[in-house]
Amino acid sequence: GAVVSQHPSRVICKSGTSVKIECRSLDFQATTMFWYRQFPKQSLMLMATSNEGSKATYEQGVEKDKFLINHASLTLSTLTVTSAHPEDSSFYICSAQGEETQYFGPGTRLLVL
Amino acid sequence: EDQVTQSPEALRLQEGESSSLNCSYTVSGLRGLFWYRQDPGKGPEFLFTLYSAGEEKEKERLKATLTKKESFLHITAPKPEDSATYLCAVRNAGNNRKLIWGLGTSLAVNP
Numbered sequence: 001g002a003v004v005s006q007h008p009s010r011v012i013c014k015s016g017t018s019v020k021i022e023c024r025s026l027d028f029q030a031t032t033m034f035w036y037r038q039f040p041k042q043s044l045m046l047m048a049t050s051n052e053g054s055k056a057t058y059e060q061g062v063e064k065d066k067f068l069i070n071h072a073s074l075t076l077s078t079l080t081v082t083s084a085h086p087e088d089s090s091f092y093i094c095s096a097q098g099e100e101t102q103y104f105g106p107g108t109r110l111l112v113l
Numbered sequence: 114e115d116q117v118t119q120s121p122e123a124l125r126l127q128e129g130e131s132s133s134l135n136c137s138y139t140v141s142g143l144r145g146l147f148w149y150r151q152d153p154g155k156g157p158e159f160l161f162t163l164y165s166a167g168e169e170k171e172k173e174r175l176k177a178t179l180t181k182k183e184s185f186l187h188i189t190a191p192k193p194e195d196s197a198t199y200l201c202a203v204r205n206a207g208n209n210r211k212l213i214w215g216l217g218t219s220l221a222v223n224p
Contacts, residue, residue, distance in 0.1 A: 006156075042216070043215065044200070044214050046211060049209065049210075049211065091154075100162050101145070101147050101159055101162055101212075102212060103159060104158070107156045
């Protein structure tokens with residue numbers, strides 16, 4: 001139980017394009033999902049909290065117009081990196097809030113050329 | 114300010130050599146302390162939740178304990194497949210369900 005999927009697992013794009021990442025809770029419903037970013041050999045950095053049916057809450061310093069989050073259903077949240085630049089290259093991980101704790105997806109490696 | 118500190122930063126063990134990882138925390142109203150395991154290039158995998166001092170939980174070679182100031186993750190007779198980064202996080206009394214993370218302990222178990 002408590003399985004979270006992410007798609008795609010890896011994406012390479014050109015600078016200036018937009019990239020959408022999907023996060024799905026496969027066997028449970030999640031009113032709250034979280035989006036993290038992780039740099040090499042560093043811990044998780046929370047970007048935003050996504051609540052089903054309402055606007056996402058962004059952490060300080062995270063541009064909401066650049067990182068668009070949509071939580072359209074109880075099992076799906078999407079993160080769109082708009083007008084991506086090389087500095088947006090990173091490992092993006094989502095999690096879904098279960099009964100006990102957050103359950104994480106496998107992550108998406110984004111490389112912007 | 115709520116804070117989580119993990120030590121050591123890195124640990125190298127021989128197979129079968131038991132040890133402990135530490136997670137010290139300061140939090141306003143603990144609503145749970147969480148241990149995760151993360152393999153390179155993957156998302157964290159949930160291990161344990163502890164809620165109150167004195168609580169213990171076990172899973173295979175891992176045992177987590179909790180006091181009012183810290184948690185230990187004891188690894189008994191580790192195997193190479195236990196090599197990973199172990200992350201500790203806490204949740205405070207706020208209602209936003211966010212986790213406050215430590216920087217992790219990178220564990221390498223040599224055969």
